[in-house]
Amino acid sequence: MNNTYGRMDAAFAQSLVDIVAAELNKNVNILDDKGVIIASFSRERIGQVHESGAKMLGAGVVKEFYVTKEEECSLKGMRQGYNVPIMFENRCIGVIGITGDQKTAGPYARLAARFVEANVQSNAQQEKLVGALHEKEELRSVFLNKIIMVQEEERKRISRELHDETSQSLTSIIVGLRMLAEQVEDSKDKEKILKIRDLAVTTLEAVHHIAVELRPVLLDDLGLVAAAKKYIENYAKQYEISLHVDFSNLSRERFSPEVEITLYRILQEALTNIVKHAQATEVSVSLNKRQDKLMLMVQDNGVGFDTKMAESTHSRTCLGIYGMGERVALVEGNLTITSVIGQGTKLFVEIPLEEINNLDIVD
Numbered sequence: 001m002n003n004t005y006g007r008m009d010a011a012f013a014q015s016l017v018d019i020v021a022a023e024l025n026k027n028v029n030i031l032d033d034k035g036v037i038i039a040s041f042s043r044e045r046i047g048q049v050h051e052s053g054a055k056m057l058g059a060g061v062v063k064e065f066y067v068t069k070e071e072e073c074s075l076k077g078m079r080q081g082y083n084v085p086i087m088f089e090n091r092c093i094g095v096i097g098i099t100g101d102q103k104t105a106g107p108y109a110r111l112a113a114r115f116v117e118a119n120v121q122s123n124a125q126q127e128k129l130v131g132a133l134h135e136k137e138e139l140r141s142v143f144l145n146k147i148i149m150v151q152e153e154e155r156k157r158i159s160r161e162l163h164d165e166t167s168q169s170l171t172s173i174i175v176g177l178r179m180l181a182e183q184v185e186d187s188k189d190k191e192k193i194l195k196i197r198d199l200a201v202t203t204l205e206a207v208h209h210i211a212v213e214l215r216p217v218l219l220d221d222l223g224l225v226a227a228a229k230k231y232i233e234n235y236a237k238q239y240e241i242s243l244h245v246d247f248s249n250l251s252r253e254r255f256s257p258e259v260e261i262t263l264y265r266i267l268q269e270a271l272t273n274i275v276k277h278a279q280a281t282e283v284s285v286s287l288n289k290r291q292d293k294l295m296l297m298v299q300d301n302g303v304g305f306d307t308k309m310a311e312s313t314h315s316r317t318c319l320g321i322y323g324m325g326e327r328v329a330l331v332e333g334n335l336t337i338t339s340v341i342g343q344g345t346k347l348f349v350e351i352p353l354e355e356i357n358n359l360d361i362v363d
């Protein structure tokens, strides 16, 4: 954004000059703090330096002054008339000059100067507010990024712990119970032990599922493509939905952790939404790289929904789509969701890749 803080708005100044010049039928000029004419009764003068005005401004003259008829003759470039400084925050930012006698030109020049000052003041205030808003928006985005990163780290930690500690312990219990079952003679006791072992097996599966949902080890170890493929494979096993997958132009490429986690989380949310809301029988997922962009498309043939309605009515309770948008914005990408009632929903994400992200893993 151009910083115009404390500068006169040339269009506003020109409108004012036109009004005053028409009203008084006099010459009117507004100079900036260097003496350059920014608005004038005569358009050709705009942009020219008003030599005597510039001299006065250069000499630090910031008071009203009247140029008399005699001075007009003696001072080159000066016209008989009234000049009023335009002030902003105790500094002179320009001068308005109106030709004519002091009695007529004076009050008009003063009034016009106050108008310009009010305009500069209000523009500066607006700019300050916009600046503060931008700063707040930037802070919000930094904060959000931090929250997402901390949340991901925490998920990673819990997931690893579940994987490495809890799963290992459960596996030892399962093995121990099986050995114990082999040692006992009584078939009833054996059955009881095997039942407990089965329960431990189910618990181990549940723990594994939670660990993967939290943060698949594959994502960090082998990357987005491997983790997404695995996620889709499990999803297809779990739900009765026919899945078409196209990851054809990607193999073992790795992208930056932010890009990988963003796309993985979006895929997760999109596929969860399909199960929760779409009643779809077919789903297509494609992940492709084209030039310097990574693109994810998830499409279903379900019931569809009114995206505008969802945006306005669910915004506080349904955070899935909102969260996808926020995540994509943090990596400077684009998210588009189109949906037709009765026909299905298509989600499209596009994320720009930086050079450094396209690291091909060499075998």
Ligand SMILES: Nc1ncnc2c1ncn2[C@@H]1O[C@H](COP(=O)(O)OP(=O)(O)OP(=O)(O)O)[C@@H](O)[C@H]1O
Pocket: 273, 274, 276, 277, 278, 300, 302, 303, 304, 305, 310, 314, 317, 318, 319, 320, 321, 322, 345
């Ligand atoms: N694939 C889809 N098919 C049909 N409707 C959908 C689909 N995806 C989202 N919706 C609709 O959009 C709404 C908003 O989705 P969003 O993911 O933001 O929230 P949610 O899934 O309801 O809750 P959350 O994700 O916060 O647990 C859903 O409630 C649903 O009505």
Ligand SMILES: [Mg+2]
Pocket: 269, 272, 273, 319, 320, 321
């Ligand atoms: Mg959702």
